[in-house]
Amino acid sequence: MPFWAKKKEKRQAEAGAVVSLPVIKTARDLEAINTAVSEGFIPIIRKVERSAEINSKYALVRNTRTGAFEMIGDYRAELDDMTDREKVIDWTSYYPYHFEYPFAAYLVPSDLSAGTRVLLEDLIEDLIGATWNQGDVYRLSSCEAIWDGQDIVIQYDAQQDRTDFIG
Secondary structure: OOOOHHHHHHHHHHHHOOOOOOOOEOOOHHHHHHHEEEEEEEEEEEEOOOOOEEEEEEEEEOOOOOOEEEEOHHHHHHOOOOEEEEEEEEEEOOOOOOOOEEEEEEOOOOOOOOEEEEEEEEOOOEEEEEOOOOEEEEEEEEEEEEOOOOOOOOOHHHHOOOEEOOO
């Protein structure tokens, strides 16, 4: 669990909130989806779509003495002594997540009552979980939602679910 999710969990516990929600698993391939269907789960299929807002940065440097390469992701690394290093690839943004299939499914137990608040353990949607003042934007890995009897309604609140950090 990323530190920002732990921070939210701690905040909820300190406020006396109940943090033991039913957990909804995610299936990310056909075999897992079909197995879940055969076990009685209701699959809520979603497209896996990349958000243009989610990105990380890197630069690739090479040690000129040893020839070894190093990927750096923090601008402050350039403040270190660059005497024996040369930049091979300048700072570049990229999407740091990879999902094999272009779809996934939330697996809802068939006996889950409409109106139940749940925890989506592996969020399909690209929602912002954290930002870094150096430009990186990370996806939220899990989120609360409500099962309305037909669909999963994600309860994302950027004020509560997103962390902005500096450094």
